[in-house]
Amino acid sequence: MIEIENLCFSYGKHKVLTNLNLSLSQGKIFGLLGKNGAGKSSLLYQICGLLFPKQGKLNVNGYKPFERNPIFLQEIYLLPEEFDLPNVAIKSFLKTNAPFYPNFSEELFNNYLAEFNIPINNSLQGMSFGQKKKVMISFALATQTKVLLMDEPTNGLDIPSKKQFRKIIAGALQPHQLMIISTHQVKDLDSLIDHILVLEDEHIIFDQSVESITQKLAFKQAMQLNEVENLIYSEGALRGHAVVAKNIHNEHTRLDMEMFFNALASEKQQMVSLFNDK
Structure with missing residues (x-):
């Protein structure tokens, strides 16, 4: 359209x-x-x-x-x-x-x-x-x-x-x-x-479906950052850390828009490259 x-x-x-x-x-x-x-x-x-x-x-x-x-x-x-x-x-x-x-x-x-x-x-x-x-x-x-x-x-x-x-x-x-x-x-x-x-x-730097994002990224909580495999981004949370990581185990997690956007802003090259890889 x-x-x-x-x-x-x-x-x-x-x-x-x-x-x-x-x-x-x-x-x-x-x-x-x-x-x-x-x-x-x-x-x-x-x-x-x-x-x-x-x-x-x-x-x-x-x-x-x-x-x-x-x-x-x-x-x-x-x-x-x-x-x-x-x-x-x-x-x-x-x-x-x-x-x-x-x-x-x-x-x-x-x-x-x-x-x-x-x-x-x-x-x-x-x-x-x-x-x-x-x-x-x-x-x-x-x-x-x-x-x-x-x-x-x-x-x-x-x-x-x-x-x-x-x-x-x-x-x-x-x-x-x-x-x-x-x-x-x-x-x-x-x-x-x-x-x-x-x-x-001046460009669209990211263009992906929510389904594609949750297939490649996991959004979750962790008490210790060293417990998280393939960590991309983290923020302090009430219970340890809120994290964004590569979804290597095909976990089903809910997209957190704010965490996603902050991760993209902080780790743009890594995030964009992850979705550009075929």
């Missing part, structure tokens, strides 16, 4: 993306990870046609995003990290904006609002940023577009709301859809995504 070839983008002389290549298919939730300023938002804005590449090819659902074809725009939705909303009732916002998306489901929208404990009769005026974000997340999911892009969606949400967000997202994706969630708060995506993309130094 998304094909990117040798994509280059810069703000003036400041390079953001250089010869970036990516191929993403439907039916998956992709986690786009990276530090602040790595270019995650810029990449999302290229995909939806709000920023234009300097060089390279970009194809989304058979369209060139920068041409802004109306049919293309009906099948893609970007939830930005920050937004300004009019001082209107939720129902008025819905009436104005939902018609742009042919597959919009008011029933789903109402269900998501209820999950977030936001009354449908509320007005956007006077809402906190976190409450407005819940409304916008609900709207984004209800559009049922083929491509859904979310830029730092958990920023502004409190801990209970982040739990609600994960629950909603886990059941929202349909087989014909593709979702990209960009964040630097990697712990918020635990047990949620199917595939990890890591953007650093």
